[in-house]
Amino acid sequence: MTATILVVEDEVIIGMDIKNSLKKLGYNVPAVVATGEKAIEKAAIIQPDLILMDIMLKGKMDGVEAAEKIRTELKFPVVFLTAHTDQTTLQRAKETEPFGYIVKPFQEKDLHTTVEIALARCKAESEIRKALEKERELNELKSRFVSMVSHEFRTPMSTILFSADLLGMYINQWSEEKKMTHLQRIQSAIQRMIEMLDDILVIGKAEAGKLDFKPRPLNLEKFCRELVEDIQNADKNQHPLNVNIQDTLTEVKMDDKLLRHIIINLLTNATKYSPGKTPVNFSVFCQDNEITFEIKDSGIGIPVEDQERLFDAFHRATNVGSIPGTGLGLAIVKRSVDLHGGTIIVDSKMGIGTTFTVTIPLSKE
Structure with a gap:
C-alpha cells in the first residue's frame, strides 16, 4: 500500500x-x-x-x-x-x-x-x-477468570462439602426424606459447576475461533416452547412468562446448539435479574426474511457505563450485588448471534427493565 x-x-x-x-x-x-x-x-x-x-x-x-x-x-x-x-x-x-x-x-x-x-x-x-494491548487484555481476562472461578465455584463446593459432612454424621439417624434433600443439594451444586465449566469451554472455543456453526432444519416454534418450559421449571414459576411465537415458524434453518445458548441465556437473565412475580415477555416473529427474538423484563436494568462492555467475557454489571453469575452468558450470546450473521440490540433503563432484540437472517448458511 x-x-x-x-x-x-x-x-x-x-x-x-x-x-x-x-x-x-x-x-x-x-x-x-x-x-x-x-x-x-x-x-x-x-x-x-x-x-x-x-x-x-x-x-x-x-x-x-x-x-x-x-x-x-x-x-x-x-x-x-x-x-x-x-x-x-x-x-x-x-x-x-x-x-x-x-x-x-x-x-x-x-x-x-x-x-x-x-x-x-x-x-x-x-x-x-497492538501486542502489548493484546497482552494486557489477556492478563485482564486471566485475572477476571481466576476471580470468577474462585468466587463462583466456592458456593457450590461449600454446599457439597457441608451436605456431605452432615450425611456422614447423621446418615443412620435421619429420615430418608431428609437424606434425599441433602443429596439433591449436592446434585444441584454439581450441576451448577458443570454448567459453569461448559460456559468456560464454549467461550474458550469462541475466542479461539473454533466454535462450530452447523445450521440444520428446525421447527422453531416447538424448539422455543420447549426451552421456555425448561426455563419455567428452573425458575420454579416465580415469574410469569408471556410467550408470543408466530405459529408459522415450523421450518427454519439455524444452528440449534447456538440458538439454545442465545435463548436460554437471555431468558435466564431476564428471570434472574427481575423481582419475583414480575413478568417476562418472549416474542418470536419473522419479517423481511429475518427471525426476531425479543426478550423483555421489568428487572433491575443495566447501568449505562456497563452497557459498553456488556458482551465482554467475565464482565458483570456493577449493580448485580450478590446475584450469582459468571459474566459469560452474554459473551456467549454475542458470539452465537455473530456466527448466525445476526445482530443484538439492548435497550435498558435502571429500575425499569431491559429488552434484548436478536435478529437473525434466514438466508445465512
Missing part, C-alpha cells in the same frame, strides 16, 4: 520540490501546507502515514510546537526538515520524539532512506503497541 505523506514547508519552491521528489519515489502526497496550524488541521483530515515538518516555520506556531500537538493529539509520526538550527530549538525538537531528521539541502536518496526508516519504525511500534 502506498504511504501518504503530508509536507509542511513555508518555502513554496522547496515544498513543491519535496512533493515532486516524494511522488517520484512512489509516495502519495495530497498536500503541501505552510503553517503549523494548517498542518494540524490537514493532518486530522487526510490521516497521513508520515509528516515531513520544517522546524523553522513562519507565523505564531513553529514546526516544533505543531509537531508536539500532532504527537499528543493525533499520534502521527513526524520527520523534521532542518537547516541551521540553534541548540535550544534542536533540544525542543528532540522532546517531541521525532521519527528522524533531514538536513536541508538534501539528496533524493537521503530523503528516501529517512522516509523508509521512519515508516518502518512506525509500523514496528504500532505492532508492538
Whole structure:
C-alpha cells in the first residue's frame, strides 16, 4: 500500500520540490501546507502515514510546537526538515520524539532512506503497541477468570462439602426424606459447576475461533416452547412468562446448539435479574426474511457505563450485588448471534427493565 505523506514547508519552491521528489519515489502526497496550524488541521483530515515538518516555520506556531500537538493529539509520526538550527530549538525538537531528521539541502536518496526508516519504525511500534494491548487484555481476562472461578465455584463446593459432612454424621439417624434433600443439594451444586465449566469451554472455543456453526432444519416454534418450559421449571414459576411465537415458524434453518445458548441465556437473565412475580415477555416473529427474538423484563436494568462492555467475557454489571453469575452468558450470546450473521440490540433503563432484540437472517448458511 502506498504511504501518504503530508509536507509542511513555508518555502513554496522547496515544498513543491519535496512533493515532486516524494511522488517520484512512489509516495502519495495530497498536500503541501505552510503553517503549523494548517498542518494540524490537514493532518486530522487526510490521516497521513508520515509528516515531513520544517522546524523553522513562519507565523505564531513553529514546526516544533505543531509537531508536539500532532504527537499528543493525533499520534502521527513526524520527520523534521532542518537547516541551521540553534541548540535550544534542536533540544525542543528532540522532546517531541521525532521519527528522524533531514538536513536541508538534501539528496533524493537521503530523503528516501529517512522516509523508509521512519515508516518502518512506525509500523514496528504500532505492532508492538497492538501486542502489548493484546497482552494486557489477556492478563485482564486471566485475572477476571481466576476471580470468577474462585468466587463462583466456592458456593457450590461449600454446599457439597457441608451436605456431605452432615450425611456422614447423621446418615443412620435421619429420615430418608431428609437424606434425599441433602443429596439433591449436592446434585444441584454439581450441576451448577458443570454448567459453569461448559460456559468456560464454549467461550474458550469462541475466542479461539473454533466454535462450530452447523445450521440444520428446525421447527422453531416447538424448539422455543420447549426451552421456555425448561426455563419455567428452573425458575420454579416465580415469574410469569408471556410467550408470543408466530405459529408459522415450523421450518427454519439455524444452528440449534447456538440458538439454545442465545435463548436460554437471555431468558435466564431476564428471570434472574427481575423481582419475583414480575413478568417476562418472549416474542418470536419473522419479517423481511429475518427471525426476531425479543426478550423483555421489568428487572433491575443495566447501568449505562456497563452497557459498553456488556458482551465482554467475565464482565458483570456493577449493580448485580450478590446475584450469582459468571459474566459469560452474554459473551456467549454475542458470539452465537455473530456466527448466525445476526445482530443484538439492548435497550435498558435502571429500575425499569431491559429488552434484548436478536435478529437473525434466514438466508445465512
